[in-house]
Amino acid sequence: MRRRMRGTAVAAIALTLVTTACAKDSGNNASSTNAAGAACEFSTPPSAPPATSTTATDSQKVDGSALKVGLAYDIGGRGDASFNDLAAAGFDQAIKDMGVKKENTRELSAAPNEDESAKQTRLRQLASEGFNPIVGVGFAYTESLKVVAPEFPNVKFGLVDSAVEGAANVTPLVFAEQEGAFLAGVVAAYQSKKCHVGFVGGVDIPLIQKFEAGYNQGARTAAPKVKIDKKYITPAGDFTGFQDPPKGQEAAKGLIDKGADVVYPAAGASGIGVFAAVKQAGVLAIGCDADQYSQPALAANRDVIVASSLKRVDVAVYDFFRAAAKNDLASLPKVFDLKVNGMGYATSGGKIDAKLQGILEGYKAQIIEGKIKVASQL
Numbered sequence: 001m002r003r004r005m006r007g008t009a010v011a012a013i014a015l016t017l018v019t020t021a022c023a024k025d026s027g028n029n030a031s032s033t034n035a036a037g038a039a040c041e042f043s044t045p046p047s048a049p050p051a052t053s054t055t056a057t058d059s060q061k062v063d064g065s066a067l068k069v070g071l072a073y074d075i076g077g078r079g080d081a082s083f084n085d086l087a088a089a090g091f092d093q094a095i096k097d098m099g100v101k102k103e104n105t106r107e108l109s110a111a112p113n114e115d116e117s118a119k120q121t122r123l124r125q126l127a128s129e130g131f132n133p134i135v136g137v138g139f140a141y142t143e144s145l146k147v148v149a150p151e152f153p154n155v156k157f158g159l160v161d162s163a164v165e166g167a168a169n170v171t172p173l174v175f176a177e178q179e180g181a182f183l184a185g186v187v188a189a190y191q192s193k194k195c196h197v198g199f200v201g202g203v204d205i206p207l208i209q210k211f212e213a214g215y216n217q218g219a220r221t222a223a224p225k226v227k228i229d230k231k232y233i234t235p236a237g238d239f240t241g242f243q244d245p246p247k248g249q250e251a252a253k254g255l256i257d258k259g260a261d262v263v264y265p266a267a268g269a270s271g272i273g274v275f276a277a278v279k280q281a282g283v284l285a286i287g288c289d290a291d292q293y294s295q296p297a298l299a300a301n302r303d304v305i306v307a308s309s310l311k312r313v314d315v316a317v318y319d320f321f322r323a324a325a326k327n328d329l330a331s332l333p334k335v336f337d338l339k340v341n342g343m344g345y346a347t348s349g350g351k352i353d354a355k356l357q358g359i360l361e362g363y364k365a366q367i368i369e370g371k372i373k374v375a376s377q378l
Contacts, residue, residue, distance in 0.1 A: 041224075072135070086290055090319075181218065183363060216378060256281045290311075
């Protein structure tokens with residue numbers, strides 16, 4: 001926890017946001033290794049580490065009053081109840097903490113399945129109007145930044161979920177999604193009465209495959225014979241899978257009908273439909289990216305959410321703007337993982353008891369220490 005945003009400011013913001021992605025495989029069903037309806041037999045879990053004092057944070061005031069800061073959203077923009085909202089939270093807090101004037105901020109949104117030229121135009125508009133630094137929210141901006149970043153060599157760009165090789169003015173803000181998903185898999189195994197869990201991915205792409213890989217590994221590390229089913233809403237190239245709650249509901253219902261009694265969606269706004277299906281069926285769910293139990297948009301169904309994996313896009317965006325203002329981008333972590341508070345988990349709602357909390361902390365410590373290597377692909 002190197003910066004103030006990794007302290008109470010970020011924690012408070014993250015509690016007001018919602019979901020994003022997680023998944024894998026072109027098929028719809030994962031392999032099953034457990035007789036339907038059988039209770040899980042668990043591996044011997046690691047012990048929880050001893051409590052430690054909180055690491056001191058960097059409270060140095062950064063003056064950004066002269067900056068013009070820009071944010072280019074992925075599909076859905078601010079208000080998507082997903083990782084765009086997490087990016088917006090980091091953006092808002094950075095502006096507040098650094099004293100950036102409102103007239104010196106700009107946010108631009110994307111359209112579903114838009115042409116690549118639209119992304120380039122969006123980035124050029126921000127850069128040509130003097131905004132610097134600028135964050136592109138999502139891997140969808142990778143190809144555009146390959147073209148636009150060299151045109152504006154003095155502009156500092158941040159890119160969430162991807163990197164542009166050879167572009168010195170593009171800072172990758174990437175995450176170890178599989179680590180947070182591993183912990184979600186542990187929760188799923190322990191919460192399942194049938195030892196049968198499910199995963200819903202929004203779009204079948206490598207980024208989402210990291211979530212599925214971690215989820216599967218976590219569930220099977222905790223309970224080697226757990227059965228895991230999966231469903232992707234759309235194939236690679238069709239990004240509507242992140243924005244279709246009815247299809248999310250249909251996907252979750254299919255998994256539940258097959259016997260899954262805990263479902264983990266990595267599907268952006270489509271996760272809203274997943275939670276609706278879970279509530280209707282009387283089973284359980286795990287949130288993704290933000291603490292979804294605490295999201296106003298999910299209030300009607302939040303009682304089914306037993307935990308959430310956290311992908312701290314808010315931390316990464318905040319830290320990027322702050323480091324850019326200090327001209328100290330080299331201080332940013334190469335990967336936002338469990339060790340630097342870039343990934344994590346939340347147990348709002350009170351359904352995770354002290355024993356399971358200790359098990360989660362034990363697995364988390366082993367990942368941080370390198371005793372458990374979490375794979376990014378199945």
